[in-house]
């Protein structure tokens with residue numbers, strides 16, 4: 403749903419809820435200065451006459467009663483975050499004071515802002531495009547250095563500039579073609595086909611690079627998926643809990659304890675990993691467990707790294723048998739064979755396993771999840787496997803699924819142009835595909851958007867942003 407940005411004046415707590423030293427309440431809209439001036443009073447002069455950006459100290463009054471000594475600042479339109487008149491009040495961070503100030507603002511004509519409404523207003527008022535607005539949410543959610551760098555670059559317009567360059571190139575192309583169409587009667591060819599092909603393959607290359615950056619971008623944003631798999635009772639859930647420093651999954655000596663995938667993220671060595679504990683693989687007649695085991699194999703398919711946990715006491719023949727099931731879906735992924743329960747291994751056990759399956763799985767480790775033996779080695783192996791090449795800070799990395807989908811569509815359209823040129827298809831068709839490609843790129847920046855898309859994007863923001 404789109405909010406008519408010029409109508410209401412909205413207010414919300416911009417800092418995190420709960421008790422804190424200071425809380426910041428943000429008011430935005432045409433009447434924001436006037437409304438705040440009814441409850442915030444300077445010792446001398448009128449707050450509403452304050453210069454833009456100047457922090458003022460004053461009293462928040464509830465009728466004749468002093469509620470708090472606070473600071474407030476006006477950011478006048480259009481030089482504010484939303485592009486409207488904005489007032490930010492920094493008060494003492496008591497939940498009571500915050501609640502009371504918000505209700506005073508509402509009594510005086512504000513309404514509470516919806517999630518993401520400030521950023522939505524900024525977008526609607528042309529302060530930023532849609533991909534920049536989305537980057538604001540990513541920046542707030544960023545939990546690793548790489549995620550932070552990418553979100554910051556996107557918020558500052560790195561991605562938008564790249565798209566703008568693409569758009570200019572596409573426009574150049576389409577105008578050459580359309581000029582030709584205008585003179586079609588005269589059978590002239592303005593656009594040199596070789597030059598057009600060169601231009602199109604350059605555009606296609608740029609779109610390709612953006613599409614391909616998503617794999618790394620997604621891993622940076624959502625964590626590199628690591629599936630922990632193996633037979634029942636090998637210690638998968640114990641290992642998950644240990645890696646996450648949290649009792650996330652139930653551990654028991656009963657075989658088949660975990661029946662569903664359980665996952666959570668943690669950063670190790672500056673890299674965000676998403677660990678996925680899975681149902682142990684075994685022959686079973688239990689319908690629920692069977693579904694769980696199917697899911698395990700699906701998770702192997704979705705993972706970048708597979709930790710195959712084996713009880714170090716298991717017989718070699720048994721492990722080799724299971725390898726037939728685990729190796730095929732792990733093809734192309736980093737597979738690490740982890741022998742667990744080292745604490746109760748016979749001296750021979752580990753030696754015997756040293757070279758087991760070494761041809762197909764060169765990476766192996768011996769650990770004890772319960773007694774925390776060699777966990778540092780496992781973490782090092784993960785960091786090494788999860789290392790993503792450093793991207794230049796100017797490089798654009800796509801992290802957003804919506805952008806990824808739009809870019810894939812744009813790529814399809816540009817491929818049709820490339821093929822069309824090769825087959826000498828009529829200019830109208832080329833021009834249609836080019837315009838379609840531009841449309842998909844326009845979806846990313848929000849030149850083309852629907853209420854539903856905007857509602858989806860801004861609905862996920864926090865209140866006050």
Ligand SMILES: Nc1nc2c(ncn2[C@@H]2O[C@H](COP(=O)(O)OP(=O)(O)OP(=O)(O)O)[C@@H](O)[C@H]2O)c(=O)[nH]1
Pocket residue numbers: 633634635636637638639640641652653654655656657658659660661680681682683742743744745746769770771772773
């Ligand atoms: N001795 C020893 N026992 C361990 C170790 N790691 C886990 N265990 C025990 O092994 C049993 C099974 O552990 P879980 O973590 O539940 O095993 P799982 O692989 O998740 O089992 P399922 O969910 O049934 O597939 C528990 O009793 C754990 O305490 C270890 O390093 N050494």
Ligand SMILES: [Mg+2]
Pocket residue numbers: 638639640651652653659660679680682
């Ligand atoms: Mg388990």
